[in-house]
Amino acid sequence: MIVRHGTCLCGQVQLTVRGEPVRVGICHCTDCRRESGSAFTYYAIWPSHQLEHAGATAEFRGQHFCPRCGARLFSVDEREAEIKLGILTDAPTGLVPSYELWIKRREPWLRPIDGAAQYEENRS
Numbered sequence: 001m002i003v004r005h006g007t008c009l010c011g012q013v014q015l016t017v018r019g020e021p022v023r024v025g026i027c028h029c030t031d032c033r034r035e036s037g038s039a040f041t042y043y044a045i046w047p048s049h050q051l052e053h054a055g056a057t058a059e060f061r062g063q064h065f066c067p068r069c070g071a072r073l074f075s076v077d078e079r080e081a082e083i084k085l086g087i088l089t090d091a092p093t094g095l096v097p098s099y100e101l102w103i104k105r106r107e108p109w110l111r112p113i114d115g116a117a118q119y120e121e122n123r124s
Contacts, residue, residue: 006073008066013055013073017083021046024085024095026113029072029102029121035063035072039107042085044095051081097124 006015021044032041051074057064062075074083085093099117100106112118 004093005063005089006083007089008069008071008087009039010066010069010071012068013053013057013066013071015073015083015087016052017046017081018050019046020084021095021102022080023099024097025035025099025101026091026097026116027101028105028107030105033105036084039110041096042101043082044085046081048076051076051083060085 001019004017007013007019014033024044026040026042033039035041053074055062056067057073058067059065062077064073064075065071066073071087072084073087074081076082085095097113097116099118099119099124100113102121103112103118106112106122117123
């Protein structure tokens, strides 16, 4: 079984996720842009029981982040864990997005990802 590790910028929060993700995506929505400080967010979804984390996190609107360095980390509920893939230790991750959300907000200089489903807003 594949095991991936991640950490926040300062190292106070550590994360382990086991197995392959259910899906990998990119989102260009306004919230993701503001949260990431970038043109999109790159993330993957795993069953929540496959995520383990250590270290104190703070939470805003369901998104967990490091209270010391501010790194955005994950969101989790009883079913799913959404992990920001930029926090994974090994890069490149090899995880290729299978879809893009909110493409109506995608920067015009960004090209669609070959083979990825394209959604004007959220997945149907």
